[in-house]
Amino acid sequence: MKVVITSSGSTLQDKVDARFGRCPFFVFYDTDNKQTEILPNPNMDADEGAGPAAVRFVASRNVKKSISGEFGFKIKSLMDSAGIQMIVVKADKTVKEIIDLLNN
Amino acid sequence: MKIAIASGKGGTGKTLVATNLFYTFQRMGLSVSLVDCDVEGPNALNFFQLHKVKVISVKEYCPKFDLQQCIYCGRCADYCDYNAIFIIPNQSQLHLLSHLCHGCGACAVACNNGAIEDSEIEVGIVSLFSTTMEREKAFLVEGRINEGEHSATPVIKAAINQGDSLNTDFLILDSPPGVSCPFIQTVAKTDYVVLVTEPTPFGLSDLRQAVETLKHLHKPFGVIINRVGLGNHDVYDYLEKEHIALLAEIPFDKKVAHLYSEGNLLVTSQPIMSKYFESISKKIIKNGNSSC
Numbered sequence: 001m002k003v004v005i006t007s008s009g010s011t012l013q014d015k016v017d018a019r020f021g022r023c024p025f026f027v028f029y030d031t032d033n034k035q036t037e038i039l040p041n042p043n044m045d046a047d048e049g050a051g052p053a054a055v056r057f058v059a060s061r062n063v064k065k066s067i068s069g070e071f072g073f074k075i076k077s078l079m080d081s082a083g084i085q086m087i088v089v090k091a092d093k094t095v096k097e098i099i100d101l102l103n104n
Numbered sequence: 105m106k107i108a109i110a111s112g113k114g115g116t117g118k119t120l121v122a123t124n125l126f127y128t129f130q131r132m133g134l135s136v137s138l139v140d141c142d143v144e145g146p147n148a149l150n151f152f153q154l155h156k157v158k159v160i161s162v163k164e165y166c167p168k169f170d171l172q173q174c175i176y177c178g179r180c181a182d183y184c185d186y187n188a189i190f191i192i193p194n195q196s197q198l199h200l201l202s203h204l205c206h207g208c209g210a211c212a213v214a215c216n217n218g219a220i221e222d223s224e225i226e227v228g229i230v231s232l233f234s235t236t237m238e239r240e241k242a243f244l245v246e247g248r249i250n251e252g253e254h255s256a257t258p259v260i261k262a263a264i265n266q267g268d269s270l271n272t273d274f275l276i277l278d279s280p281p282g283v284s285c286p287f288i289q290t291v292a293k294t295d296y297v298v299l300v301t302e303p304t305p306f307g308l309s310d311l312r313q314a315v316e317t318l319k320h321l322h323k324p325f326g327v328i329i330n331r332v333g334l335g336n337h338d339v340y341d342y343l344e345k346e347h348i349a350l351l352a353e354i355p356f357d358k359k360v361a362h363l364y365s366e367g368n369l370l371v372t373s374q375p376i377m378s379k380y381f382e383s384i385s386k387k388i389i390k391n392g393n394s395s396c
Binding site for chain 1: 181185186187188190191192193194195197199201203204
């Protein structure tokens with residue numbers, strides 16, 4: 001299963017980003033083959049609609065779970081229709097710590 | 105001549121000034137109309153005896169998707185600058201996020217499969233009223249955005265167009281507060297802007313933003329200070345430093361607030377105000393003409 005984690009930086013040692021739509025990086029993690037892929041958020045600085053654009057971005061990568069510090073209210077219905085579960089975590093953890101939790 | 109009454113801060117007295125100027129222009133025998141561009145909260149019509157002439161529906165482009173024709177290529181979403189099209193190709197999902205749509209029509213240009221039909225939605229209404237309070241016939245135009253709609257600018261544009269078509273010598277535009285798109289849309293084609301402020305830190309802070317914006321737009325303007333007696337002297341220092349014309353001062357007076365809240369004009373209730381607004385009107389016309 002593919003999971004996306006919002007990250008404040010481009011490494012696994014960076015902290016989870018508190019925002020979903022406007023996070024700097026997305027970390028895609030596959031719980032089956034343990035592969036990670038780190039991609040910059042192309043819509044981080046969008047004038048409007050960064051949240052919906054982010055849902056579109058992660059949904060096109062067949063993500064089933066998303067983990068972030070916060071999700072904007074506009075995207076709940078889009079996440080539901082894309083079949084992506086939203087999990088809110090405290091943004092004081094590193095991405096690596098979240099991945100370790102996923103594996104336990 | 106087109107004159108906008110604007111301000112950065114809300115509640116400084118734009119409508120107070122606009123409605124009293126409108127009446128004063130009429131009494132001076134000038135041909136004038138007033139356009140209430142504060143489409144999210146229009147209230148200028150409360151101050152006049154009016155007769156409704158007509159109502160116009162303001163429509164905006166809104167794409168309509170034919171999902172039978174759609175191949176989920178995503179070109180429409182790529183063309184959309186506002187992220188208003190939500191598409192997940194591998195799930196054959198496509199939704200229009202209407203609160204983000206600006207009605208630009210780029211998606212329809214992008215689509216090669218005839219999956220986007222042109223359609224329109226009503227975003228607001230423009231009402232035209234005539235007033236025959238004075239000898240000269242004058243009109244009041246009111247723009248009013250529909251509840252739940254997000255973009256005020258198309259309604260403001262339609263209201264100003266209606267005002268233009270009346271061909272009166274003077275058009276007074278009562279602007280929405282702030283210095284964002286609705287303000288820009290209102291002042292864009294005016295000859296002169298009157299900024300109404302109050303001598304408080306908030307009043308000054310927002311006045312500065314309005315001044316900077318107008319300088320950028322190369323618009324001539326002057327300032328009216330309302331609620332004089334309140335706050336401090338900083339607004340005056342600012343005007344002096346920036347060499348900005350101070351057109352008038354309206355005192356901080358409970359009577360003014362009472363009259364306004366009951367839908368009365370200052371110029372019809374207080375003879376001294378009637379004279380004062382006549383001198384303000386002359387100043388505005390003179391300043392507007394010299395900068396044309």
